Amino acid sequence: MITGTALVFGDDVNxxxxxxxxxxxxxxRIVRQGFLGQVAGKEQAAREDRxxxxxxxxxxxxxxxxxxxxxxxRMAGVKALVAVDFGRIFLRxxxxxxxxxFEVQSAPGFAQDGHPLRLDDSVLYNDATGATLVLPPPDPxxxxxxxxxxxxxxxxxxxxx
Amino acid sequence: MSSSLTTRLLHRxxxxxxxxxxxxxxxxxxxxxxxxxxxALIVKRIAEQGGVLHDPxxxxxxxxxxxxxxxxxxxxxxxxxxxxxxxxxxxTDAHGGEFHMMQGICHxxxxxxxxxxxxxxxxxADSHTTMAGALGTFACGLGSTDVLAVLLTGRTWVRxxxxxxxxxxxxxxxxxxxxxxxxxxxxxxxxxxxxxxxLEFSGPEVPMDGRLTLTNMAVDCGAKNGLWLPDAxxxxxxxxxxxxxxxxxxxxEGPADAYVDAIDVDLTTLSPRIARPWSPxxxxxxxxxxxxxxxxxxxxxxxxxxxxxxxxxxxxxAGRRVPPLMKLVVTPASTAVYREAMxxxxxxxxLDAGAVITNPSCGACGGIDKGLxxxxxxxxxxxxxxxxxxxxxxxxxxxxxxxxxxxxxALTGRITDPREVLT
Numbered sequence: 339m340i341t342g343t344a345l346v347f348g349d350d351v352n353x354x355x356x357x358x359x360x361x362x363x364x365x366x367r368i369v370r371q372g373f374l375g376q377v378a379g380k381e382q383a384a385r386e387d388r389x390x391x392x393x394x395x396x397x398x399x400x401x402x403x404x405x406x407x408x409x410x411x412r413m414a415g416v417k418a419l420v421a422v423d424f425g426r427i428f429l430r431x432x433x434x435x436x437x438x439x440f441e442v443q444s445a446p447g448f449a450q451d452g453h454p455l456r457l458d459d460s461v462l463y464n465d466a467t468g469a470t471l472v473l474p475p476p477d478p479x480x481x482x483x484x485x486x487x488x489x490x491x492x493x494x495x496x497x498x499x
Numbered sequence: 500m501s502s503s504l505t506t507r508l509l510h511r512x513x514x515x516x517x518x519x520x521x522x523x524x525x526x527x528x529x530x531x532x533x534x535x536x537x538x539a540l541i542v543k544r545i546a547e548q549g550g551v552l553h554d555p556x557x558x559x560x561x562x563x564x565x566x567x568x569x570x571x572x573x574x575x576x577x578x579x580x581x582x583x584x585x586x587x588x589x590x591t592d593a594h595g596g597e598f599h600m601m602q603g604i605c606h607x608x609x610x611x612x613x614x615x616x617x618x619x620x621x622x623x624a625d626s627h628t629t630m631a632g633a634l635g636t637f638a639c640g641l642g643s644t645d646v647l648a649v650l651l652t653g654r655t656w657v658r659x660x661x662x663x664x665x666x667x668x669x670x671x672x673x674x675x676x677x678x679x680x681x682x683x684x685x686x687x688x689x690x691x692x693x694x695x696x697x698l699e700f701s702g703p704e705v706p707m708d709g710r711l712t713l714t715n716m717a718v719d720c721g722a723k724n725g726l727w728l729p730d731a732x733x734x735x736x737x738x739x740x741x742x743x744x745x746x747x748x749x750x751x752e753g754p755a756d757a758y759v760d761a762i763d764v765d766l767t768t769l770s771p772r773i774a775r776p777w778s779p780x781x782x783x784x785x786x787x788x789x790x791x792x793x794x795x796x797x798x799x800x801x802x803x804x805x806x807x808x809x810x811x812x813x814x815x816x817a818g819r820r821v822p823p824l825m826k827l828v829v830t831p832a833s834t835a836v837y838r839e840a841m842x843x844x845x846x847x848x849x850l851d852a853g854a855v856i857t858n859p860s861c862g863a864c865g866g867i868d869k870g871l872x873x874x875x876x877x878x879x880x881x882x883x884x885x886x887x888x889x890x891x892x893x894x895x896x897x898x899x900x901x902x903x904x905x906x907x908x909a910l911t912g913r914i915t916d917p918r919e920v921l922t
Contacts, residue, residue, distance in 0.1 A: 350690040350778065354886040359865050362536060363572055364579060376888040397691030397721060401884065402865075403626040405540055405643040426695055426723055427626055431642035479523035479656055489644050490544070498652050499548055 340417045340438075340457040342389035344449035344464070347421075351377070351394060352401035353428065357410045359402070366413065373410040383451065387415050391455045391462070394421035395446050399428025408435050418457050420445050420473065433480045436488035440473040503662035503753040505697035505726055508637040512620040514654060522658040530557055530614060531649050532623030532631075534605045535580040536564040541647040542583045553653035555587050556595030559614065561605035564861050569868040603833025603859035606630040606801040610711060611835050613742035617729045618750055622649060627801050627883065629722065630715035633707065634737060635729035635750050640718060660697040660723040664758040667702030669766040674918045676811070677709020678803055678881065678901035681716040682772035683764070686782035694721030696759070701728040701752060704766060707736045708807035715802045716883050719779045728752050771917055773879075774899035777887040785904055785916045794876040796821075796909035797890075798902055799830030799857075800864040803881025806836055808902025813845035815906040815920060816852035822912040827854040828870040830862040854909075866890050872897065879908045 354376065361372025374384035392398070392411070398421040399407065408431040419432055419439040432439040438457075449455060453466040462471040475481065486492035493499045502510070509526060516525035538560065545552075552558065562580060565573035584590070589598035599608050606627050609615050617635035621628065624646040631638035641655065649655045667680065684698075698717045700710070710727045717725025727733065729750045737744065755761065771785040798808050809831065821827050829849055831837035837859050840846050846856055863870025864882040871891035872878045878890065878897045885897035898914065907915040 350780075352690075352884075352886050354884070354889045358888055359867065362576075364539060364576055365572065368572070376886075376893060397694060400690055400721065401626065401719075401886065403537065403624065403640045403642050405537070408642070423691070423694060425691075425721070427640050427642050430645055434642055434644040434648075477523060477658075478521040479518050482518070489648050490548075493648055493652065 340391065342391040342415070342417045342455055344451060344453040344455050345383060345390045345392050345416070346449055346451050347392065347394040347398060349395035350397045350400055353399055353404055353407040354401055356399065357404065357407035359404065361410070362404055362406050369406050369410050370413045372406070373414045389415050389417055391457060392416055392419045392421070393445055393449045396422040398424050400425035403427040405431050408432060408437065412437060420462060422446065433483040434489040436484055438484045440476065442471060442473055444471060501754060501757060503697060503699055503757045504728060504750060505637055505662050505699065505724060506659050506757070507749070508618060508620055509657060509659060523656040524658070525654050525656050526620060527654050528557070528622045528649060529619040530559055530621045531646065532559045532605055532609055532621060532625070532628055533646060534560070534564055534625060535562045535566055535577050537624035537643045537646070538583065539576045539579040540643040542579050544647055545583070545650060548651055550586065552587060552650050558587065558596035558650070559609055559612070560584055560589065560597070561599045561608050562601055563604045564867060566601045566860055567858070601858065601860065603831070603836065604801045604804070604861055606715065607805070607832040607836070610634060611740055611833060613740050616742060616745060617733060617737060618745045618748040622646070622655060626718045627715050629718045629725045630711055630801055632714040632717070632724050632726040633710040635727060635733055637724055637726065639724045660695055661759040662697040662699055662753070662757060663693065663760040663762065664752065665698055665700045665762045665764065667700070667705055667764045667766055669704070671704045671766050674771055674903065674921055675766065675769060676807060676901035676903055677705055677712040679769060679772045680705065680709065681713045682774055682782045682899065683769055684713065685716065685720055685774060685780040686772065688720035690719065690778060690780045691721045693717065696722050698722045698725045699728055699752065700725065701730070703730055703732065706807070707732055708805045711805065712802050716779065719883055771901065771904055773904060773914070774885055776885055776896040776898065779884055779899055785900065785914065788898070788914050789916050791914045792877060793825070793879050793908045793912055793914055795826040795828065795870065795872055795878040796905050797828045797863050797870050797878055797880040797882065798905055799828065799832065799862050800882035801832060802883035803902055804830055804832030804836065806839055808881050809836065809840045809845050811902040812906035813848040815903065816910060817848050819852055819910060821853040821909045825853065825909055825912055827852070827909045828857060828863060829854045830857045830869070831859045833859050863890055879905045879914060881905050
């Protein structure tokens, strides 16, 4: 089971907003500082490290492929991503780093910032509203990566590294 | 032949490895593109895995983002990348891959190489890797960890995108450029409308530089890849780079049922377009925003720093000067572009008009260096993304347009419809 507070976004939120290129660095402290660096209204959330589940609209994480965006999300406590759909490379980056990502049409409106969420056995529970959201199973390849903890452990388990 | 060209190229690269119930299958890419920024992120992890690359001859490395570096942090990132390149054997000429030190933006340097062979399958650690599709390749971006896996195993996993056929026909108006077509595409699809799809373009009227802009920005409407179906223009361009045409490959368009959508665009119905802040899909006719004060014009990036844009700017600005407070920043996309523009006298013309010419690199596009914009400023840029804060202060406003529109706006200090200056 994954628990976390909701971090809610609209449509077409790109990686330059989620993590401005100024914070592209090999220094993890700088990478962490860039979390939500250009997202209006989330200044408080940007500073906190806590378990969270992202709930977003369409095309979440579109734009640049910079993996530092995903590293920053992970460092700030993001445990799972739920969106209508994701930017293609962003989805690959999430699963390559072992972060579960679910595409579900009815994600918008399911939660507001700060709502306590639980993800258990493919169902997302909103403990503030009592609402539930059934998450469609990811592709077996993507699920395999997440179960293994990411692409490198997955390849290692297959004897390819 | 019953599939899109994208499907045929991916099937050709398939190794046969599949997973039960999965839409993903394994491929062996012909070429792996990497640059200083995104490769530096995986250098340590590659070393932890033993550091032995599967096939360094398939590697195409370019120092372009932080090259030359403008901060200490970026100097260290570049150094990490260069140390990796040296360990991989790029310190000597004997290597079978390619390495380019500060020769321009990786996407441009790649298409100028004979290795960017039509029909090949290319992956790269950068979203605009899609640009190489202008030569009839399958080319898509990956994240750094995905590229780490390709470097260590020679393979990666993909699924087949649905394909959309886009045919441009009719004559191209003298004021229209590939960028206007790309902005039409962005307006048509929105930022996510082509998500996960393959866009397969055709149209003999569109020159190679414009095609490169279109396939570059295919990713900006969400596409997995953008591919221009090879024709005589492709053949001439690739031959010009010393490339050998793959006569054994069928690079033709698929039959109608290979495409989930077919769009026919009459070029005579299009007019110069511009993308307003803060989305490349926030597109309107240039005339709708004409007259707005402009503080900076940026002619550069992998989407718009080629001979087409530099030539348009030189032709328009010849014998004229931009307003005294105008910042006109010109960043050629590659050293080859820089040299050719120099030999044609265009750089002299641009300098005389008041421009500054910076070194070939990504430059101001990603807010990296040499041309960031301040709060309240307006910039007209030939680049591909005008996201809030990407090119400088979050309260700067960046408009995306063709080199012709950008140059016309530099000349007047206002957003200017190029048709007004051309007639």
